[in-house]
Amino acid sequence: MFLYEHEGKEIFQKYGIPIPPNGVAYSVEEALNIAKKIGYPVVIKPQILGGRRGKAGAIRFAENDDELINNAQELLSMDIRGEKVKRVLVEKKVNIAHEYYISFLMDFYERKPIVMFSTEGGIEIEEVARTKPEAISKRYIPLEYGMTSFIAMEMLNDVGIKGQEARKFIPIFINLWKAFSEGDLLLAEINPLVKTVEGEVIAVDARVMVDDNAEFRQKWIREFKERRGGKESLEYKAKEKGISLVVLEGDIGVIGNGAGLTMATVDLVKEFGGEPADFLDIGGGAGPERVFEAIKSIIQLPNIKVIIMNIFGGITRCDLVAKGILEALSKLDLKIPLVVRLTGTNEKEGRAILEKAGIKAYTDMIEAVKKAVELSKGGE
Amino acid sequence: MGVLINKDTKVVVQGITGKEGSFHTKLMLEYGTKIVAGVTPGKGGMEVHGVPVYDSIKDAMKEHDIDASIIFVPAKFAYDAAMEAIYNELNPIVIITEGIPIWTTLKLVTEARKRGVNIIGPNCPGIIIPGEIKIGIMPGHTFKPGNVAVISRSGTLTYEISKLLSDNDLGQSVVIGIGGDPVKGLTIPEALKLLEQDPLTKKIVIIGEIGGVEEEKAAELIKNGEITKPVVAYIAGKHATLRTGVSFGHAGAIILGEMGRPESKIRAFNEAGVPVARLPIEVIDYLKQS
DSSP: OBOOHHHHHHHHHHTTOOOOOEEEESSHHHHHHHHHHHOSSEEEEEOOSSOOTTTTTOOEEESSHHHHHHHHHHHHTOEETTEEOOOEEEEEOOOEEEEEEEEEEEETTTTEEEEEEESOOSSOHHHHHHHOGGGEEEEEOOTTTOSOHHHHHHHHHHTTOOHHHHHTTHHHHHHHHHHHHHTTEEEEEEEEEEEETTSOEEEOOOEEEEOGGGGGTOHHHHHHHHHOOTTHHHHHHHHHTTOEEEEOSSSEEEEESSHHHHHHHHHHHHHTTOOBOEEEEOOTTOOHHHHHHHHHHHTTSTTOOEEEEEEEESSSOHHHHHHHHHHHHHHSOOOSOEEEEEEETTHHHHHHHHHHTTOOOBSOHHHHHHHHHHHHTTOO | OOSSOOTTOEEEEETTTSHHHHHHHHHHHHHTOEEEEEEOTTOTTOEETTEEEESSHHHHHHHSOOOEEEEOOOHHHHHHHHHHHHHTTOSSEEEOOSOOOHHHHHHHHHHHHHTTOOEEOSSOOEEEETTTEEEEOSOGGGOOEEEEEEEESOSHHHHHHHHHHHHTTOOEEEEEEOOSOSSOSSOHHHHHHHHHHOTTOOEEEEEEESSSSHHHHHHHHHHTTSOOSOEEEEEEOTTGGGSOSSOOSSTTOOOBTTBTOHHHHHHHHHHTTOOEESSTTHHHHHHHHO
């Protein structure tokens, strides 16, 4: 899960990484109160997960109440690459002397953490790598030792920062590593890391990704999730019930068992000219309850015209899936057609249950998907 | 002979007294797997489907020869269970458990490599040599003996494609479900190298998906000529580009910026001369042509 900038900064602050005074506002009024408290000039930043806000012209400055009101109002009604802005971060503007870059990230393939530092901050690191690779220093971190001061010093020297000047940056390396390794983070990026005119080193942005699997030992992940709302809530609620849901934008509801098979179903819907509304994986060994919950989640999506359910029973039993479908049909007011593909463990029993309710299940997934696409286009 | 395991491999089930562990112990025994012991700390002395249960692997090894382990322990306790198997140098160690934090897997894999032990998974269906042995949770009847090897990041999609293979007289030499996590033990390139050496395997199917760079690295091996057997691929999540930065069911099925995109995987395979099936059934056509 990616964190919003303000959430990432909360973590940074906990680990002793300096950030400018700030506050999160959901309304213009709240923004005004925060600005009054921290004092002008301020910067106003929309809190979105997509990044590249600067390029979208969505980072604004204000010297006084009038400017703040205008900018906050505009930002709070913005839509940035499909993401609606619900909150802004109002933050004290810092006097920038120079912008740097630092990040820790997990190299999944090499199975090692990486640290990167660059003297070219404020732009994307991929661009620096292309145009000025000598400005980047990069190391793998051995798990046995973790991040050490001498490695930080070597890296700083590599990019031309030396002596007393270099020492100012070392706590950032050490503390960000602590946040990264103790917090089950997969990415902890500060871009830009700013050296102010006054000589301080401050994190002005935060891009953080946390491992969802670590929720059982990182209690704050749950708190953050509960604080969030909106588009994610249906996905969040599904997850609580053991269902993986990713909301897309089409009109064909996709339900499957197993991530690979469900992704393949989404792909097939597209291949045959349909538009998937979601990806929903009921997970391994699902019983009737999870099937019921899956259908219940899907019909809450806007514009749904048909549901395609693709089940290949392995540990999941077809008869239990069929029972869940019947329960959904009797308890939910299902106004749209449901196309079912059912094969594998206890297939016969599952089919028998569905047939009694007048549903003929497909064996072949391609035929089933084609039928669903046809129905979404108004076919019979 | 066999890849990583063979019909004589003796297996311990860690977490055998749990619901999943017990259920799949029964199915594995029915398939012919030699399950010689189970381990659940605190439940030593019990029996599950006729298999004796011990408090620790060390204790079990006093009474039995044990080669390999399969782990059903919940994510919270999986670190301890897997470390115990690594410490006792069981090989391979199949971790079925879903939801293990990545930092934990990282530590496990680092230690396993130091000791020369193979981990399969986590979050995987396991490994099967059809007709001989199954160390995993896949439905046995879906598979048939033969000479096509399958490496997959998925569970049910593996069953789907394996069933298509079986129905079309393309039996399998081995099917390895390496799992859906971003950090894992055995990777696609490592599995490919093992299969290249396997005399039973004539052709290879890779079932990849979005996320990570394993498919690209595998394509490099094929392009370099390190893998000479014919390979056919299928990539799940071709249209997952509709939303990036979120996981599609598997923790590892995620597009991060430019990394993990399906088009990069398909391009890499095509450049290595590996056909990528658009529909699952096309895997069969490509295999027959190769």
